[in-house]
Amino acid sequence: MYEVEVKVRADRDRVRERLAELGADRVDAVEQVDTYYDAPHREFAETDEALRVRRETVRSDGEEGDPGDESFAELTYKGPLVEAESKTRREVETRVADGEAADAVFEALGFDPAATVRKDRERFALEEFTVTLDAVAGLGEFVEVETDVETEGDVEAAREGAYEVLRDLGLDPDDQIRTSYLGLLLAADGADHAEGEGESESGDE
């Protein structure tokens, strides 16, 4: 399976209005706090890997019978690009009962927390696309349009479709940002992280 994803800077309020006009369905709203680790024995920026512990809180929608906010933690490893064209990479993921314990295991093993990405996300379904409105701490607001396709041959058409969705939302595909939030944060973080890590896509959301 191939994930096609395009991302641009955008004002969330304006896009939310357009989504309502287009009849998109609101899926959920979550908060994600992601800790990315540096390895003691490898330069992930060079090997194009990422190790992440995520805390996600699914926001209650306040309706009757709603169980309230629900939180979980998740451990994720992302491997280097398997195939550059389609940007596919190996991803291994499991929920963990205790996110602090997962952090503590990696820190005890010599992995250092390199950066934390905090964001509020609202997800909408629009035809075969997921439209995500992100407010990323320290970076601002973004809109992502993504979809999955079965074969590499469908990637190009899906990307064109995602661009079309962006235009429908009043946004310009030419503003596409290919750098991950992690990359953007590390690049903004100053010279000590600036050599190349901003180009890494392993931190993609």
Added chain:
Amino acid sequence: MYEVEVKVRADRDRVRERLAELGADRVDAVEQVDTYYDAPHREFAETDEALRVRRETVRSDGEEGDPGDESFAELTYKGPLVEAESKTRREVETRVADGEAADAVFEALGFDPAATVRKDRERFALEEFTVTLDAVAGLGEFVEVETDVETEGDVEAAREGAYEVLRDLGLDPDDQIRTSYLGLLLAADGADHAEGEGESESGDE
């Protein structure tokens, strides 16, 4: 808190009979399959650490309303001895939803599965002690007697109490084995693992 634990080789059937005579309560029976990892950047045998992914299956006792066998996976890091006298060490542990994913994360990061310890355990409660009958693949049968005490000053008395339990079970405290199952397995494994790892207690159960 301090864990006091003594272990000897023993025939499980004979000890199980003695436990019944002494009025011990059977707690549960589990199967544990533990994968211990070598680190790519440290010699755990030298640093006296351990990294383990455990699969545990709690055996159904076959009673009405019993949910049947239940399995879970657990990630554990054990640090070096904090204090040699009482043999206390830091332990960080969390359940993980997908044990295979946890294995895959560590293997992708360059950690190698060093040894697998498989055992069937039956646990009994006898006064303030837990008595565990272990059948360890490749090693044979063992009995562990353990209890927790609040202060270091209570450790010696608790150890004497554990020895007394061993005697009540028809066993000899002088047969105590201080090496972990992991250490015993690695020592039995031959020369490539024999230099010191057999002495490590980090793999203790």
